[in-house]
Amino acid sequence: MIHTPNIVIIDIKLKMLSGIDLINQIKTLLPDTQFLICTGYQNDEHVFSALKAGASGYIVKGASYLEIQNAIVELYNGGAPMSPYIARKVIGMLQQKTDENKFGLSHRELEVLSSLSEGLLYKEISEKLNISQNTVKNHCKNIYKRLHVQNKIEALNKFAQYNFNGFLLESNINLAN
Incomplete structure (x- = not known):
């Protein structure tokens, strides 16, 4: 037994x-x-x-x-x-607010991802969001980790698919670029 x-x-x-x-x-x-x-x-x-x-x-x-x-x-x-x-x-x-999504991206990470989708460079994102380039890099690392991807293109594709399927209700991310 x-x-x-x-x-x-x-x-x-x-x-x-x-x-x-x-x-x-x-x-x-x-x-x-x-x-x-x-x-x-x-x-x-x-x-x-x-x-x-x-x-x-x-x-x-x-x-x-x-x-x-x-x-x-x-x-x-x-x-x-x-x-x-x-x-x-x-x-x-x-109790998370609706600016979170199934990947657990914070509002700031969504802003960084949105800026990446616009084709902005780290320096430009840094200036736009008034944060350091290192902070932008750290946000990108977190985004890639949470999305289980290796780079910006994979992240944007995965998030576009996620957004396309209607799971993200509130996002200002423009993935047309």
């Missing part, structure tokens, strides 16, 4: 693969097992990727023994334990 765990505590950073990838791989094999993320990573991408993969709770390292114990008990009893900071991120994501 094989016993499956009720709860697995897992970190995001593992030696061979990420905890998120591990959850994705074994969630279907252990459908009744609850996964509790216990990690030092607190950025949006890790939090939401872990929850989307199937984690039922997310606490940050540095939590006290009692907090971890309470999280395990809460998870076992059907709850979804989260460190307060993580819970605030989740609530914030659920």
Whole structure:
């Protein structure tokens, strides 16, 4: 008789693969097992990727023994334990305004993407938006990462397809160029 765990505590950073990838791989094999993320990573991408993969709770390292114990008990009893900071991120994501889209691009990233679609260079975008060229580059890196693309052309094509399919309701992005 094989016993499956009720709860697995897992970190995001593992030696061979990420905890998120591990959850994705074994969630279907252990459908009744609850996964509790216990990690030092607190950025949006890790939090939401872990929850989307199937984690039922997310606490940050540095939590006290009692907090971890309470999280395990809460998870076992059907709850979804989260460190307060993580819970605030989740609530914030659920309360996002309509200037966000399914890729999680911020209003400023949408402005940068719009400027790219107009054929503007980083320097021109920097001047137009009154931000540094390094900030423009950082926004572009974030855009490419969130859209899962490698360059400006792929980003504009993917976003144009997304916009064309009617998913983005409010956007001033002109992708005709």
